[in-house]
Each structure stands twice: as structure tokens, then as C-alpha cells.
Amino acid sequence: MLTFNELGLSDPLIRAISEMGFEETTPIQERTIPAALRGRDLVGQAQTGTGKTAAFGIPMIEQINIENEQIQGIVLTPTRELAVQVAEELNRIGQFKRIRTLPIYGGQEITRQIRALKQRPQIIVATPGRLMDHMRRRTIRLQGVSMVVLDEADEMLNMGFVEDVETILVEVPGERQTLLFSATMPGPVRSLAQRFLKNPEYIQVQSREVTVPLIQQMYMEVQEKQKFDVLSRLLDIHSPDLAIVFGRTKRRVDELFEALNKRGYSAEGIHGDLTQARRDSVMRKFREGTIEVLVATDVAARGLDISGVTHVYNFDIPQDPESYVHRIGRTGRAGNTGMAVTLVTPRELGHLRSIEAITKRKIDRHPVPTIKEAIEGQQRITVDKLLRVIEEGELQYYKGLAEDLLLDNDSVTLVSAALKMLTRESDKTPVKLTEEAPLRAKKPLKGQGGYRKDGRGQRGSDRPGGKGRVKGRSERHGALTGRIH
Numbered sequence: 512m513l514t515f516n517e518l519g520l521s522d523p524l525i526r527a528i529s530e531m532g533f534e535e536t537t538p539i540q541e542r543t544i545p546a547a548l549r550g551r552d553l554v555g556q557a558q559t560g561t562g563k564t565a566a567f568g569i570p571m572i573e574q575i576n577i578e579n580e581q582i583q584g585i586v587l588t589p590t591r592e593l594a595v596q597v598a599e600e601l602n603r604i605g606q607f608k609r610i611r612t613l614p615i616y617g618g619q620e621i622t623r624q625i626r627a628l629k630q631r632p633q634i635i636v637a638t639p640g641r642l643m644d645h646m647r648r649r650t651i652r653l654q655g656v657s658m659v660v661l662d663e664a665d666e667m668l669n670m671g672f673v674e675d676v677e678t679i680l681v682e683v684p685g686e687r688q689t690l691l692f693s694a695t696m697p698g699p700v701r702s703l704a705q706r707f708l709k710n711p712e713y714i715q716v717q718s719r720e721v722t723v724p725l726i727q728q729m730y731m732e733v734q735e736k737q738k739f740d741v742l743s744r745l746l747d748i749h750s751p752d753l754a755i756v757f758g759r760t761k762r763r764v765d766e767l768f769e770a771l772n773k774r775g776y777s778a779e780g781i782h783g784d785l786t787q788a789r790r791d792s793v794m795r796k797f798r799e800g801t802i803e804v805l806v807a808t809d810v811a812a813r814g815l816d817i818s819g820v821t822h823v824y825n826f827d828i829p830q831d832p833e834s835y836v837h838r839i840g841r842t843g844r845a846g847n848t849g850m851a852v853t854l855v856t857p858r859e860l861g862h863l864r865s866i867e868a869i870t871k872r873k874i875d876r877h878p879v880p881t882i883k884e885a886i887e888g889q890q891r892i893t894v895d896k897l898l899r900v901i902e903e904g905e906l907q908y909y910k911g912l913a914e915d916l917l918l919d920n921d922s923v924t925l926v927s928a929a930l931k932m933l934t935r936e937s938d939k940t941p942v943k944l945t946e947e948a949p950l951r952a953k954k955p956l957k958g959q960g961g962y963r964k965d966g967r968g969q970r971g972s973d974r975p976g977g978k979g980r981v982k983g984r985s986e987r988h989g990a991l992t993g994r995i996h
């Protein structure tokens with residue numbers, strides 16, 4: 512790997528990168544930064560959590576002319592939360608060069624955005640719909656833009672943003688540089704690249720596997736009705752720092768996070784029917800660690816980088832292999848390890864096989880954990896807590912009391928009582944979830960190399976099961992993720 516110095520970056524960027532704690536480039540950064548600095552259009556593909564944001568952010572910021580007051584860089588993202596996160600990272604990279612990056616997304620008061628635009632940001636990170644609103648109102652002009660990045664390009668296609676993206680690109684001067692990034696690049700993205708990019712360089716840093724080897728992947732075969740008890744047990748056993756649980760629909764997410772709270776876990780849900788204020792507050796609490804479990808639809812599957820996410824649970828198996836790759840990629844980021852568990856009903860096993868075929872990775876089967884294992888898991892946590900307290904010392908105020916208690920009780924009984932008090936005993940509070948119809952099995956796609964051959968994939972109308980498949984509308988078709996403004 513190269514150091515950032517070796518890339519010939521200017522001092523303000525070198526300083527910012529070093530302040531961010533980056534020492535060496537990641538593989539995708541090593542290859543895309545020089546190419547982008549030479550002005551090339553490019554398509555960059557690398558595994559989740561491997562630094563694609565800085566891979567486009569560094570060359571973008573390096574090339575901004577600080578004397579110029581126009582907007583010079585545009586980044587498009589499929590979701591609002593991702594727009595916010597990417598803007599934050601670009602603001603960090605640009606802090607010493609004094610480059611201002613502004614996120615612009617649906618659900619936020621437009622007047623507030625118009626006021627913020629008066630600060631003359633050089634870079635805008637936007638969801639396509641809201642950017643178009645501003646273009647129509649002439650509160651954003653794109654004549655000065657020289658670089659456009661489509662982050663999660665394939666997802667923007669899946670969400671039907673292609674026309675919006677087209678409209679935006681038409682407004683940007685033709686001599687622009689265009690970059691396209693994602694961890695997954697299904698066939699249709701290539702045709703998009705052909706259409707909008709000039710002689711692009713394809714930079715793929717994909718080891719044999721699409722998923723990150725640092726993520727331990729497993730599945731458990733469970734009946735629909737068992738799923739929630741299994742999830743509770745898994746949380747007790749794994750005791751994740753932070754966990755994301757993915758559900759198939761908005762209704763599912765609502766029911767799940769409420770059920771988890773009933774059983775004593777601190778959980779919140781996020782999906783596209785919530786107000787933006789609510790979405791923001793849930794994300795903030797999760798990033799701070801005020802809540803331990805984030806229950807989400809695929810709205811949170813793409814790009815989100817939250818440190819401390821040790822576990823991802825697919826409560827419902829995702830609709831397509833790309834979604835699987837991105838969901839589990841919320842853990843195992845930037846060199847950290849992670850664990851991903853997928854709950855699969857017997858009828859969905861074929862679906863799991865097609866994910867394995869396409870990700871070229873076997874997902875290990877594990878038995879469903881027993882209640883005994885769940886209790887042992889919680890006890891282990893208690894013992895760890897107790898030993899930590901012993902290590903910390905400062906027990907002088909308790910020792911007299913302990914000696915008194917030991918006069919009438921034997922030590923084993925006494926310690927057992929203390930352990931019992933400290934242990935969160937498995938909670939069997941009954942919960943009721945509306946059943947989700949299983950995804951129907953589908954045959955693995957023939958011919959590897961691309962994910963899907965067709966444009967809309969299973970998220971469109973040709974998805975197995977058709978439209979009436981589930982009562983709760985699938986998140987993917989929802990108007991959320993920045994589509995409604």
C-alpha cells in the first residue's frame with residue numbers, strides 16, 4: 512500500500528487525512544486516486560467498508576479551486592442518511608483546504624437548505640430528487656460543476672433514479688469528470704457507465720469474494736414463528752456492541768423493534784415512512800450507542816459506516832444477493848471483524864443458495880441456539896462484569912458488609928445470588944409478529960460476472976412472487992429513501 516504522501520497530495524489534504532487517522536491507502540484508494548487526479552472517468556468497485564468514500568472524496572477535494580465560488584463537485588447518493596455521512600467525511604477531508612460540503616436531501620426543510628447554500632459550498636452531496644427540486648427553483652446551479660460522483664450507482668438504478676440522474680447530468684457541463692462507485696456492479700450499471708462516462712477506466716478491487724472475509728457468515732434454518740425467539744437468544748449469546756437487524760418491510764421493522772423493547776433490549780427502528788426528524792434522531796442515538804439494536808429495512812443497507820457494529824442479523828433473508836452483500840457489509844468495516852447471521856425459513860433455502868452462488872461464498876449452517884445457551888451467554892457477560900469490577904478494585908467500602916454476610920451464608924450461595932441479580936435472565940415475554948410470506952426460491956443466475964442481466968432485477972415487477980406477495984409494502988418500492996420531498 513502507498514502512503515498518502517506518495518500520491519502527491521497537497522499539504523492541507525495530507526494533514527486532514529493524517530488527522531483522520533488514515534496511514535496507508537486502501538487498495539481501491541491506491542488505484543482510483545491517481546487515475547481520478549489525472550482526470551479520468553472511472554468505475555470503482557471494491558468490497559464494503561474499504562474506503563470508497565475517500566477514494567472519490569480525496570481527488571474531488573484536491574481538484575476544487577478555492578478561488579471559485581461555484582459548486583464544483585456533486586455526489587449523488589441513494590439515501591438521505593448516506594448523503595449526510597458522505598458530506599461529513601468530505602468536510603473532514605476538506606477541513607484544512609477550507610472546502611465546504613453541504614448535504615441536500617429530502618425531508619429537510621428546503622428554506623433551511625437555501626440558507627445553507629448561501630454559504631457557497633463548493634461540493635453538494637445530494638439525493639437526486641431534492642437536488643432536482645433545487646435545480647427547478649434555481650437555488651442550485653450546476654454550470655460550474657467539473658466532477659460528479661454516483662455513489663451506490665447500482666442502487667440508484669434499482670430505485671428508479673436513472674431518469675433523475677440523467678436530468679441532473681444534462682445540466683452539468685459536458686467536459687466534467689464522472690465517477691461511479693459501489694461494492695456491487697450488476698450488468699445495467701455498465702450500460703449506465705457507457706452512456707454517461709467518457710472512456711471510463713474500470714477499477715475493480717475485488718478479491719475472489721464479493722463479501723469481506725473479516726465477516727463471519729452463517730445461517731440458521733428456522734420456522735417463521737420461531738424467528739423472534741431465535742433472534743432474542745442470539746442477542747443474549749453474542750451480546751453485540753451494536754447490532755443491525757434487517758427486516759423485509761416497514762411493518763416488520765415497527766413490530767420487531769417494539770417486540771425487542773418489550774423483551775428488554777434497547778432498540779429503535781428506521782424506515783422510509785418515518786419523518787426525517789425521527790430518522791435523524793434514531794441514527795444519532797445508534798451512532799452514540801444510546802440504543803444497541805437498530806432495526807431497519809434496506810434503507811440502512813447501503814454505505815452507512817457506523818463504528819462498533821459487531822453484528823448484522825437478517826431477520827428476513829434479503830430479496831437479492833446485492834442486498835445481502837450490502838447489509839452484511841455494515842459490519843466488518845475498515846479492518847474490523849464482524850458477524851452476520853441470516854435466518855432462513857425452509858422454503859427460502861433455495862434463495863440462500865442463490866446468494867451463495869452469486870457471492871461465491873459458502874454461508875455456514877449453524878444450529879439454532881438453545882435457551883440454555885442463551886442463559887449461559889448472559890451469565891458469561893455477568894461474570895465478565897464482575898471480574899472487571901474486581902480488577903478495578905476500590906471495594907473497601909463493601910468488604911465489611913461482605914464479611915458480615917459470610918457469617919450467615921456460605922460463599923457459593925452468596926456469589927450465586929449476586930450473579931443472579933446481575934444477570935439479565937432470558938425474557939420470554941410473548942410477542943406477536945405479523946407473518947411474512949417467505950420469498951420463493953429462485954434458480955441461481957446463469958453466467959457469473961454480473962449479478963443480474965435485466966435492468967430492474969427482483970426489486971422491480973418481475974420479482975418472484977409478484978406484487979401481492981407481501982402485505983406490508985416492501986421498502987424497496989417505497990417512496991422513501993429520499994424519493995418523497
Ligand SMILES: Nc1ncnc2c1ncn2[C@@H]1O[C@H](COP(=O)(O)OP(=O)(O)OP(=O)(O)O)[C@@H](O)[C@H]1O
Pocket residue numbers: 532533534535536537540557558559560561562563564565693694813814815816840841844845
Ligand atoms: N486509508 C484508510 N485507512 C484507515 N481507515 C480508512 C481509510 N479509508 C477509509 N477509512 C475508513 O474506513 C471506513 C469505511 O469507509 P467507507 O465508508 O468509505 O467504505 P465504503 O467502501 O464506501 O463501504 P460501502 O461499500 O459500505 O459504502 C470509514 O470509517 C473510513 O473513515
Ligand SMILES: [Mg+2]
Pocket residue numbers: 563564662814
Ligand atoms: Mg460507501
